[in-house]
Amino acid sequence: MASRQELEQQLRDHWPRLRRFAYALSRSGPDADDLVQEVAIRALSRCDQWQAGSRFDSWLFRITRNLWIDMVRARGRRDKRSAPAEEAERIGHDPTSGMEAAIDLQTAMKAMQRLPDEQREVVALILIDGLGYREASETLGLPVGTVSSRLARGRTALLKHLGG
Amino acid sequence: MIDEQKFFAWLDGELGEADGAEMAAAVAASADWSRKASDHRALQSRLQSAFAPMMAAPIPDRIGVEPSDFGAAMARREASRASWRMPQWASLAATLVLGIGLGTVVGSGGTSSPVAVEQGRLVASAGLEAALDTQLASAPADSGPRIGLTFRDQAGALCRSFSDGAASGLACRDSGAWRVRGLFQGPGRQGDYRMAAGQDPRLAALIEDSISGEPLDAADEQKALGALR
Numbered sequence: 001m002a003s004r005q006e007l008e009q010q011l012r013d014h015w016p017r018l019r020r021f022a023y024a025l026s027r028s029g030p031d032a033d034d035l036v037q038e039v040a041i042r043a044l045s046r047c048d049q050w051q052a053g054s055r056f057d058s059w060l061f062r063i064t065r066n067l068w069i070d071m072v073r074a075r076g077r078r079d080k081r082s083a084p085a086e087e088a089e090r091i092g093h094d095p096t097s098g099m100e101a102a103i104d105l106q107t108a109m110k111a112m113q114r115l116p117d118e119q120r121e122v123v124a125l126i127l128i129d130g131l132g133y134r135e136a137s138e139t140l141g142l143p144v145g146t147v148s149s150r151l152a153r154g155r156t157a158l159l160k161h162l163g164g
Numbered sequence: 165m166i167d168e169q170k171f172f173a174w175l176d177g178e179l180g181e182a183d184g185a186e187m188a189a190a191v192a193a194s195a196d197w198s199r200k201a202s203d204h205r206a207l208q209s210r211l212q213s214a215f216a217p218m219m220a221a222p223i224p225d226r227i228g229v230e231p232s233d234f235g236a237a238m239a240r241r242e243a244s245r246a247s248w249r250m251p252q253w254a255s256l257a258a259t260l261v262l263g264i265g266l267g268t269v270v271g272s273g274g275t276s277s278p279v280a281v282e283q284g285r286l287v288a289s290a291g292l293e294a295a296l297d298t299q300l301a302s303a304p305a306d307s308g309p310r311i312g313l314t315f316r317d318q319a320g321a322l323c324r325s326f327s328d329g330a331a332s333g334l335a336c337r338d339s340g341a342w343r344v345r346g347l348f349q350g351p352g353r354q355g356d357y358r359m360a361a362g363q364d365p366r367l368a369a370l371i372e373d374s375i376s377g378e379p380l381d382a383a384d385e386q387k388a389l390g391a392l393r
Contacts, residue, residue: 020218029318034237040228108214127208128215133178152172159207
């Protein structure tokens, strides 16, 4: 079993990817930060559950996703697809109309928000993070066929929302 | 006839060599599928670059040790977001017009506007810019804008909240300037120089949504300002 120090280092190595995934799920920077810290706490306290030889990143992604789902369930949040007020709020945060990097993220997230959760997580893992189908299916605990059909629907919808 | 899921699997490098070569030939033979392949490649590349700032954000010094109550923090943020929906949205627009048009909402003294539009961006200028560049939160000037919090945003940009009796706002470094991300009029608080930046709930929500980690302490604030020069 890895020492706490080794695990912390591994967590640091994967932190940016975890944060990006957490952001795609939670759609909020501060929520994403907190979620990843929570993941770190879980990972460090349950390091015996990680089997050496298996992929550490998949394990962390799985914790992130499960934690997020628990959180959403616990709080009874529903209808995560429609968040017009949040969209307005984000626009309100940026009083200029110039299209720059930060707004690209905003544009991408607006389109991502329109996807059902189950498509968004697959898009985040495969299209954005670059995981393979098999790794994503292991992370999500879903058959490869399900992952692949959700990905197809998600990316087709995104292309429609974002244009070619 | 091309199977769509197989096409995507090919696009994602998931097909074996023989199947992949077969799909590549089928796609190349069809203008529609070729266009679709190029559209989806471009989509992936746009998504990846859109999310790139998330990868550049600094990693916290301490990980996995903070006592955290994620659910409560999230609920608090949601409540603060919900507290400024449409009516405030309209007043924000009004405030911005005021800020740009009159140029006297923030800052005091001088005739130059403290905010200016440069290449489509709303940026700090005049006294506000000077305060953002140099003023330490711990050592406020006797007059003019006061600095509230100094922090890094999720993309690592240096941000500072500021307030004057009449308005408060948030500006972050962007291409060598202080880009104003929010400017809020402080109704009924004119002249109250003791109002800490962040007390306006709209500004508090904006800061909370922007900040990565904790605000900088006095030493880090000084270092960050020194790096601007």
